[in-house]
Structures are given as C-alpha cells and as structure tokens.
C-alpha cells in the first residue's frame with residue numbers, strides 16, 4: 001500500500017444547493033477509512049448568483065475567461081468553501097495540520113464536451129491560502145485535453161467502493177452505482193477492473209426547475225408533489241427521445257441540455273410526477289448500453305430521497321432483473337459520496353494515478369489530472 005493520506009473533498013454540484021464536505025483516509029487506491037462528512041447549504045441569494053453565473057458563462061470561449069460577474073462569484077464561492085472547511089474542522093475536532101490535501105471541485109458553470117470546453121469556477125490558490133492546506137483542483141481539464149468528456153470522474157471512486165463491498169457483503173453482481181444529483185450518472189462495475197460509466201440523464205434538475213417556476217419552491221421534498229400527480233406519457237416521451245440517449249459519442253451532460261416543460265404542458269403535480277418518471281426511466285434507458293444488465297443498483301445523491309423516483313426506478317429495474325438499494329443499505333453515505341470521491345481523486349492526482357479511463361469519459365488512454373496549489377510555506381510549522 002502507498003502512503004495513506006488524510007484528504008478532504010469539497011463538492012458543489014449541479015443542483016447548486018450547497019457545499020458537501022467529506023474526509024477520507026486513502027492511499028489513492030484503497031479507501032482505508034471513510035470519515036465524517038457534512039453539507040453546508042447556500043442561502044437563496046447565493047444560489048441566485050450561481051444561476052446568474054451560468055448565464056454569464058454562456059459567452060465563454062476559452063476556459064480562463066470570466067465574463068460578467070463571474071470573477072467576483074469565483075472569489076466568493078472559494079471563500080465559502082474555505083469557511084466550510086474551517087467549520088468542518090471545528091465541528092469534528094480536527095486540526096488542519098493533520099489534513100494532507102483538499103480535493104476542490106468548484107462549481108461547473110459551463111460544460112460543452114463536444115467543443116472540449118468545461119469550466120469549473122473555484123480558485124485553488126486562494127483556497128490554499130485561506131485554509132493553509134494543500135489543494136488539488138481543476139480535475140476535469142486534463143481529461144478533455146486527451147479526448148475525454150471531462151465527466152463523469154466519480155467512477156474511479158465507485159470502483160474503489162465496490163472493491164471494499166465485494167470483500168464484506170453478499171450483493172448480487174454485476175453492480176452499478178447510480179448518482180442522482182442535478183444530472184444522473186451510472187457506473188457499471190464489471191469483472192476484474194472493467195468499469196463503464198457515463199451520465200444517464202436529467203437527475204433532479206428538471207424537477208427542481210419545474211417546482212421552482214410553478215410553485216416558487218426549490219425542490220419536491222419527499223416527492224410530495226409528484227405523488228399527487230400522474231405520468232403524462234407524451235411529455236415523458238419528449239424527454240426520453242432526446243438525441244443524447246441514442247448518441248454513440250456523448251457520455252456527459254450539461255445542466256442546460258434539457259429544459260423544463262412549459263407552464264401549459266402540465267399541472268404542477270402531473271409535471272413533477274412525469275419528470276420523476278423521466279429521471280428513473282432515463283437511468284434504465286441508459287443502462288441498456290452497459291455490457292450487462294446490473295443485478296444491483298446502488299443509489300446515491302439527493303434523488304434517492306425522492307420516493308417517487310425510487311419507486312419508478314425500483315419497478316423498472318425489477319422488470320430488467322435488477323434490484324435497487326439506497327447507498328445506506330450497504331453502509332455507504334449517499335449524501336457525501338461525491339465529496340468523498342473528490343478527496344480520493346486528489347490523492348490519486350498527487351500520486352499521478354489515472355482519474356479517468358476510456359470506459360468512463362471516453363478519454364484516449366487512462367490519464368491523471370488536477371492542478372496543485374501549495375499552502376503558503378510559512379504555514380507549514382504553524383498550528384492548526
């Protein structure tokens with residue numbers, strides 16, 4: 001085993017609901033320990049600024065451009081991450097001197113894999129100065145340089161989790177991890193080291209956009225609105241016929257690839273019900289391109305907390321011979337898995353190990369990635 005490092009991962013996902021923080025101990029191959037985790041929600045005004053950031057980013061042609069208010073947003077986003085780290089260390093009685101590295105995702109504001117352009121705002125140097133901890137950031141760029149789509153990157157971590165599970169539990173194989181965040185993605189764990197992964201459809205984004213536009217609320221908590229509605233087959237089909245699902249090349253999605261229905265398309269409840277169905281059906285539709293039908297789907301991300309999505313996913317998977325389990329059923333944490341992954345990937349980056357593979361992002365060969373921002377030198381001896 002390589003040197004075991006203590007790493008913190010920071011994820012601000014496409015739902016833009018807040019910052020997830022998680023600590024793990026790992027050598028970048030084996031996960032030695034999954035430690036504490038936490039989520040720090042953005043207040044509505046900051047979420048609005050992030051949404052405006054997506055608009056400002058639309059004119060970006062080179063990834064270091066920061067039009068509109070993006071430069072200021074990047075700084076404030078980074079400072080919020082620094083604050084989250086400080087609170088996390090305090091709440092968990094941890095000393096910063098005992099943390100070897102932070103894996104910093106930042107916020108995706110633009111993702112156009114067809115143009116080899118992906119932009120995550122987040123200033124790694126500033127984060128290292130503010131936290132006095134080494135930072136690895138910008139982990140998607142090198143994959144794109146080598147022909148990959150820059151996402152998904154979590155599959156390497158799913159594979160490590162699966163290795164741990166196969167030692168300790170009796171779940172039926174093959175296993176697929178499904179992350180239902182703003183966008184959903186799926187990782188198929190084949191025999192040996194074979195993993196196949198890609199984004200699988202609109203996760204919660206359409207549902208969030210729909211209930212926000214129609215009812216002024218940020219998400220359909222517990223699927224309560226959807227549970228009052230009915231699936232509108234024509235509307236569902238409009239989404240499931242999207243060219244993404246038949247494309248040979250496209251493996252990753254941007255938040256803007258799908259648009260929410262028009263107000264006239266459905267009642268609030270039927271719209272939420274239909275979109276929950278679309279989320280589940282898109283995952284199963286995408287799973288058809290996997291090498292085999294998964295026997296077990298392990299679900300993480302906020303969508304697992306929507307029983308309407310989970311109900312549909314369960315019945316569609318069952319029809320294809322599979323069983324759906326929430327990550328918690330296997331002792332995993334469905335809220336912190338992405339943040340854990342970014343901690344894991346940071347350690348892999350430090351060791352020069354691959355972050356992505358031809359079977360995950362479509363990259364030409366397995367490649368590492370990430371940029372390193374060292375903490376200020378005079379902080380090395382200081383007490384955390």
Ligand SMILES: Nc1ncnc2c1ncn2[C@@H]1O[C@H](COP(=O)(O)OP(=O)(O)OP(=O)(O)O)[C@@H](O)[C@H]1O
Pocket residue numbers: 012013014015016017179180181182183184203204205207208219220221222223300301302303305306338
């Ligand atoms: N209790 C709940 N009931 C229903 N839906 C929920 C609940 N909690 C969270 N969600 C949904 O999950 C979303 C957040 O999921 P998550 O944090 O996994 O996304 P993310 O990490 O931002 O996205 P991505 O994985 O695409 O980067 C929320 O926007 C909401 O739609």
Ligand SMILES: CC(=O)N[C@H]1[C@@H]2OC[C@@H](O2)[C@@H](O)[C@@H]1O[C@H](C)C(=O)O
Pocket residue numbers: 013014108111118150151152153154155181182183184185199252253338
């Ligand atoms: C460009 C980008 O930020 N993509 C995200 C998004 O959210 C889910 C899905 O789309 C996935 O491809 C990716 O995030 C996860 C963490 C990943 O890279 O594995």
